[in-house]
Structure formats: C-alpha cells, structure tokens
Amino acid sequence: MKLITSPANALYKELKLLATRSQTRRKSGKSLLDGVHLTEAYLQHHGFPTLCIVSESALSHAEVAVLVARCEAGGVECVAFSDAHFSTLSQVEHGIGLIFVINTPQFGPPGALIQSAVLLDNLQDPGNLGSILRSAAAAGIKQIYCSSGTVYAWSPKVLRAGMGAHFLLQIFENVDLLALVGNAQIPVLATSSYARQSIYQADLKVPLAWLFGHEGQGVAEDLLARATQQVVIPHAGAMESLNVAAAAAVCFFEQMRQTQS
Numbered sequence: 001m002k003l004i005t006s007p008a009n010a011l012y013k014e015l016k017l018l019a020t021r022s023q024t025r026r027k028s029g030k031s032l033l034d035g036v037h038l039t040e041a042y043l044q045h046h047g048f049p050t051l052c053i054v055s056e057s058a059l060s061h062a063e064v065a066v067l068v069a070r071c072e073a074g075g076v077e078c079v080a081f082s083d084a085h086f087s088t089l090s091q092v093e094h095g096i097g098l099i100f101v102i103n104t105p106q107f108g109p110p111g112a113l114i115q116s117a118v119l120l121d122n123l124q125d126p127g128n129l130g131s132i133l134r135s136a137a138a139a140g141i142k143q144i145y146c147s148s149g150t151v152y153a154w155s156p157k158v159l160r161a162g163m164g165a166h167f168l169l170q171i172f173e174n175v176d177l178l179a180l181v182g183n184a185q186i187p188v189l190a191t192s193s194y195a196r197q198s199i200y201q202a203d204l205k206v207p208l209a210w211l212f213g214h215e216g217q218g219v220a221e222d223l224l225a226r227a228t229q230q231v232v233i234p235h236a237g238a239m240e241s242l243n244v245a246a247a248a249a250v251c252f253f254e255q256m257r258q259t260q261s
Helices: 010-020 022-028 036-045 062-073 083-087 126-138 156-162 177-182 244-260
Strands: 002-004 030-034 051-055 077-081 098-103 117-121 143-146 170-172 188-191 209-213 229-232
Touching (some): 010 030, 022 030, 030 036, 030 156, 036 062, 036 098, 051 062, 062 077, 062 098, 077 083, 117 177, 126 156, 126 244, 177 209, 188 244, 209 244
Parallel strands (some): 002 077, 051 077, 117 143, 143 170, 188 209, 188 229
Antiparallel strands (some): 051 098
8 A cells, every 4th residue: 555655745735625625625526534434334335435545553453454455355546644644634633544535426406305305494504414414314314405505515524423324315405495395295394483383293194394494593484485384393491492403303203203103
C-alpha cells in the first residue's frame, strides 16, 4: 500500500479540498465517510467505495485491517497517509483513522408520492437531519425529500448523526415540496401545536408522508396549507413543543405501531 507523507502530493491536495469544502463535494458528486461504523455500513449496504484512505497508525488496527483487506480484494485503491496528513482530512476527534471516498448516491426527479415518506422544509441543523434519517430508516421509511433550503444531507455532520441510515434510504434534495405535495397520492400529515387532533387518534395505518419544517419557524404557511391533515403530539408539562427530530421519531414509530397492530 502506498504511503503518502508529502503535503505537495496531488491526491492529498484533492482530498483536502473534499474534506474542507462543501462546494467541492457537491460539485464533484463525492462524499467522505469517516470512521469504522460508516465505512462498514457502506460496505454492507452499498458495496465498495471509489477510494479507501487509512492513517499510518491505523494500519495495525485489527478492525481497520479487515475493512482495508475487503476493499483491496474488491479492487479498490487503498492509500495510507501519515497521521499528521490524515488528521487534516478527518473531522472525527480521536477516530481510528479510516475514510472512504464514495460517489454520492443520486436519484432521478421525484415522482408522485405513493409510499410512506418524509418531507423536510428548510431544516437547518445537521444533527436534527441525521437523527431524522436514522429514525426514518429504523421505522422502515424509505424515501426522504429535502427542500432546497434544507441542510445538505451528505455533509460530514449529517452523515455522523445518521449512523449509516443514508445507505438505507433514497434521499432527494432540492425538491419543490409544494409541487410534490400537490401531486401526492397519499395523505400528507404535518405536526402543529395548534392542531386539534392527537397523533394517537389519527389513522396512520395507510402509507402517508410526514411534513416537518424549520426548527424555529416550522413548515412554511403555503406548504402547511396543502397538508391533508395537521396533528398534535400531546405532552405533559410546560414545554411548548418537542425538538423536530424527537417529534419525527414519535410520528414514525406511532405509524409503525399502528401498522403492525
């Protein structure tokens, strides 16, 4: 395996741009998977990366060695970097030292909504998005539609929060949610603290789309007006509302509970 120690190396310069610039990742159509958990999940659910990068010290790590060997057996180029250079490519503190470069999964223009899905309108926090993706995947939902104002789903922070959920989902970005909701063939439900019907009274046994919005402002009014139904998540105490990721998890698993009962 080739060991790169020079900061002038062309591959190192290219990878550093990918690691530090969101615009470069979007333009190139590539993403970085940082750490053993994400890389292992990708191998399990998607296949091989385009490039495997490992830190010099991680070469002696048993778990990393197994993953690198799988990549090499699959014909993937594997490159080692000195620990100092690898640290400039990784955003994980105290990580083991393994990164995959992958082609960011792309899906065609979204069709009409016909199966359970999640619609995200101007969601801003990477941690919230990653948590929602993780909960959706755990609840068996397959499709995620993000508006142009929603945080980039393949950013490093979202990937870490998603814990591998990305590889179980179809994630559509820069979607016109107004048009999507307008052509939906299934109910579209939005949560609202002003709604009268409890989520636990709603019929969630059918395929439906969940609509969530900006952490502070909620779903845009014109989009909320097109929702088939608004429901409230009842809660005790003086808290005004739930965090959007927590609310989404409640919705997904109540739907799963009703569907399976």
